[in-house]
Amino acid sequence: MNIHEYQAKEILRGFGVPIPAGKVATTPAEAEAIAKEFGVAVMVKAQVHAGGRGKAGGVKFCKTPAEAKEKATAILGMQIKGLTVEKVLVTVAADIGSEAYVGIIVDRARKKPVFMVSAAGGIDIEQVAAQTPEKILYLPVDTRYGLRGYEAMRMGFFLYSDVKLAKQAAKIMQQLYRAFMASGCSLAEINPLVATPAGELIAVDGKMVIDDNELDRHAEIEALRDVSSEAPSEVDARNCNLTFIKLDGNVGCVVNGAGLAMATMDLVKYYGGEPANFLDIGGSSNPEKVVNALRIITADPNVKCILFNIFGGITRTDDVANGIVTATKANPLQVPIVIRLTGTNEEIAVKILTENGFTASADMDEAVIKAVELAKGGKAA
């Protein structure tokens, strides 16, 4: 789960990381009032779940409250990578001496969180990694022991030759690491970490991505979720315990299991169609899930055909069949449906479907070919 910059900074501040004063505004007048309250030059920053906000014009320096109002007017409502900006962070502008990058990411290959630090901060770290890898120090952390003092110091001295700055940086590494672990992050970064001409370190931008699997034990972080930044159908699906990702095609897919769901989308494409979505109804057998899945998929006007691909292991195919019958009785379908199911209780499922006027196939390829054809407006073979 992504959280906004202002939310990440709030968490980091709680762990002691030095963060410039800032407040969130949803209107230009609010932005002006906040700038007036701070009484110094401010940055007005778009709060959306997208990188490259600066390049898109979503981050502006403002000398006066009037300018803050003007920039906020331009930024609020702006589209950045398809997302509408609904909030801005108004924050005290830092006096910049130098900029560093500090980040932690869970590295799959090392199977550990890895610190990445670089004195070449303020810019895209992937670019630094690609062009000048020697400017980055990678430091894997054994989470059983935590970040050790000497490891934090090593990173501090990698960034700064000045002892005072290096020690400050080491302290910030510890604070960032504690915030990362305590919040269940898969990524946390400070970019840039600014050294002011007065010799103080300050985190000018902060970012955190939370492992979705941690949310059950972090209600306080789940509460930070901004549903306005997600597709409404995806929010709806999550509330029904379905994994759903909207795509641009017209074959609506309902599948059990993530791997089979991806393979089904790929096969739709292979046979000349375009999948409208990724949807995994998961392993448990519950007719209610099928009802919800159909409701979410049929809400997409692009969908011209619905394809079920169910391989019953834990999932009982008769539960899926009952779900299809229940859902379509309540809301008759406006588009054709192709059902492939095999596995646990297949005979019962086929009987239920046949009695209710549906046909079912046991073959995946056959079903996908038929669905693609129907989505194109053709007749089923």
Add this chain to the structure above:
Amino acid sequence: MSIFINNDTKLVVQGITGRDGSFHTKQAIEYGTKVVAGVTPGKGGQTFEGQVPIFNTVYDAVAATGANTSVIYVPPMGAADAIMEAVDAGVQTVVCITEGVPVLDMTKVYPFVKERGVRLVGPNCPGVISPGQAKVGIIPGRICIPGPVGVVSRSGTLTYEVVYQLTRAGIGQTTCVGIGGDPINGTNFIDCLEAFEKDPATKAVAMMGEIGGTDEQEAAKFVKERMTKPVVGFIAGQTAPPGRRMGHAGAIISGSAGTAAEKIEAFKAAGIAVAVRPMDFVEHIKAGLK
């Protein structure tokens, strides 16, 4: 022969009285797996289905029954502890079915397990089945038949699909391993490929990967350098958009890394026959077995 589990497997089920644990334990017993113990704290002294003794701890279960393999069906927030408990109790193989285990928990579990030389499969996986010998996890027994093909996959139902198609074509399996869809798991493709290469009964390997990470690329390198047996590969997620988690926590394309195209290229470069559709496994495996 087979890998990881066989006729000598003596299984302890952690979370045996839970919904999933009890359902799949019945299936495992029906399949002929030697289920020697169950663990549910607080239910020690009871029996499951009148035949399997239940213990409060894995330690007690191993001491009393000599269990050498554990399967875990506990909720995600308790899974890391359950894995380490099994390892500490002395079992040699741990299969964790639980989905939704926090990845930071796994950063602690992984070195703990490795340092003790234990085989961990999963988490977030369908488990392991050696047809005709033992079934540890949730892979449906009736879709498998004994035979010469080793199967390894990051997925659950996609594995069933491929195994089912192989079985319908009369091609059986030595062992099917679902390694799981999480970013950090105990067993990777290479671990399985290495075991299949050593297993005299395995004559060919079917490998199903997906987008995200570089495990498939590493596996391709291993196949090229170390494998003498034919390998057929498949990658799910060619139509997946970048930056989105496709159900599995590990199935996400970051930047340009982890795409299906990149993995398929790596397979081809390593001489792995690529199945474009799941059904293509049948022909490629048949060719490999000749």
